Amino acid sequence: MSGSRSAKDFFRPLAVGAPTPPTEIPARPSRAIHFFDPSNPKMAAKIPDMVGRVDVLLGNLEDAVKADNKLAAREGLVRIASETANLGGQSGPTQLWTRINSLDSPWALDDLTTLVPAIGAKLDVIMVPKVQGAEDIHYVDRLLAQLEAKAGLDRPILVHAILETARGVANVEEICGASPRMQGLSLGPADLAADRRMKTTRVGGGHPGYLVRQDPNPDQPDAHRPTYQQDLWHYTIARMVDACAMHGIYPYYGPFGDIADVTACEDQFRNAFLLGCVGTWSLHPKQIAIANQVFSPSVEDVAHARRVVAAMSALGGDGTGAVMLDGKMEDDASLKQCLVMVELAEQLAAIDPELKKQYDAIAEEA
Numbered sequence: 001m002s003g004s005r006s007a008k009d010f011f012r013p014l015a016v017g018a019p020t021p022p023t024e025i026p027a028r029p030s031r032a033i034h035f036f037d038p039s040n041p042k043m044a045a046k047i048p049d050m051v052g053r054v055d056v057l058l059g060n061l062e063d064a065v066k067a068d069n070k071l072a073a074r075e076g077l078v079r080i081a082s083e084t085a086n087l088g089g090q091s092g093p094t095q096l097w098t099r100i101n102s103l104d105s106p107w108a109l110d111d112l113t114t115l116v117p118a119i120g121a122k123l124d125v126i127m128v129p130k131v132q133g134a135e136d137i138h139y140v141d142r143l144l145a146q147l148e149a150k151a152g153l154d155r156p157i158l159v160h161a162i163l164e165t166a167r168g169v170a171n172v173e174e175i176c177g178a179s180p181r182m183q184g185l186s187l188g189p190a191d192l193a194a195d196r197r198m199k200t201t202r203v204g205g206g207h208p209g210y211l212v213r214q215d216p217n218p219d220q221p222d223a224h225r226p227t228y229q230q231d232l233w234h235y236t237i238a239r240m241v242d243a244c245a246m247h248g249i250y251p252y253y254g255p256f257g258d259i260a261d262v263t264a265c266e267d268q269f270r271n272a273f274l275l276g277c278v279g280t281w282s283l284h285p286k287q288i289a290i291a292n293q294v295f296s297p298s299v300e301d302v303a304h305a306r307r308v309v310a311a312m313s314a315l316g317g318d319g320t321g322a323v324m325l326d327g328k329m330e331d332d333a334s335l336k337q338c339l340v341m342v343e344l345a346e347q348l349a350a351i352d353p354e355l356k357k358q359y360d361a362i363a364e365e366a
């Protein structure tokens, strides 16, 4: 919770007439946050068909949009949001997010003052780039409350921060707790690498130079010593996951820039999923299917988790005690691990009929 607001004020609206901030952030499926440039007519034309096939569509206004197109991107997003059915708002199958320009840019203020009155009722989450500390979230929080009150909105727009500066990483816990609107965090490996002066020119993913080498064999000192590539982003993702879990909000991987390397993309996404992330960015239509598959628990994992839940229920149903299953010990703690998997599978099955079929088929076999 922010140091500057007392506990009794934390959930009060920051402007008279603004909607009451949420006390809990709903776990809405968001396996892929698909980026598009609303000023690009070819990309914009693809958006209506993506509704229902991707969990989140994000109209990007920041990096990757040319300065000359900033206004067209903002206006394009207003048009797409207004004209596209079933996109955004509480009930749509696909959430609508935007990434505004950074707060020190000449565009961020106009992004917010244009988007909230025009499409505030459809906008689910505003992603704020280059967040350095709680002060950035406080600024957006107050401004959103004023704009929501003026627009007569009855639902608060949530805020998502990109972790992409060294100061942001150092302040990650206070960023997550800066406002009840905080929905989650994404890793921004490109800006973060630059800010830290890391020596990688890649957008996300591993690096062949970041490795450990097997010890020499004393009997064969000249023998080949295998190397094992390590994950450059492990530390930052682990910090993000803990900070988000502590505050009841959601961590995401960010961009994977090597669009052609679908295998490494899948690996990087899976590492993030295993560590606790709920989703990732998709920069190209072909990354959507990868994200949907990786961030949905496998049918085998769900089947195993259900068996553990059933075995522990048979023990009395209060979650205590221990059982042996397939030679392995299961108890209260592993039951909780399994419930994470089962609950996620249920949430995803509710919005993804194909996945539901797969989870149901394995339940019938059991």
Ligand SMILES: CCC(=O)SCCNC(=O)CCNC(=O)[C@H](O)C(C)(C)COP(=O)(O)OP(=O)(O)OC[C@H]1O[C@@H](n2cnc3c(N)ncnc32)[C@H](O)[C@@H]1OP(=O)(O)O
Residues within 6 Å of the ligand: 034, 035, 036, 037, 042, 043, 044, 046, 060, 063, 064, 190, 191, 203, 255, 257, 259, 282, 283, 284, 285
């Ligand atoms: C690194 C730090 C960050 O900030 S990452 C986030 C910011 N970057 C982005 O949002 C990039 C979004 N993606 C893109 O701009 C494009 O996908 C890039 C990577 C440039 C590749 O585009 P292009 O060379 O056209 O790819 P392609 O020929 O394979 O495209 C096939 C058809 O699909 C379209 N397409 C492409 N990307 C998207 C997208 N993100 N959303 C919707 N549609 C997309 C292309 O326009 C192309 O359409 P068509 O078949 O010609 O009609």
Ligand SMILES: O=CC(=O)O
Residues within 6 Å of the ligand: 063, 129, 162, 164, 187, 188, 189, 190, 191, 192, 254, 255
């Ligand atoms: O905005 C994302 C990044 O990697 O930078």
Ligand SMILES: [Mg+2]
Residues within 6 Å of the ligand: 063, 129, 162, 164, 188, 190, 191
């Ligand atoms: Mg960035």
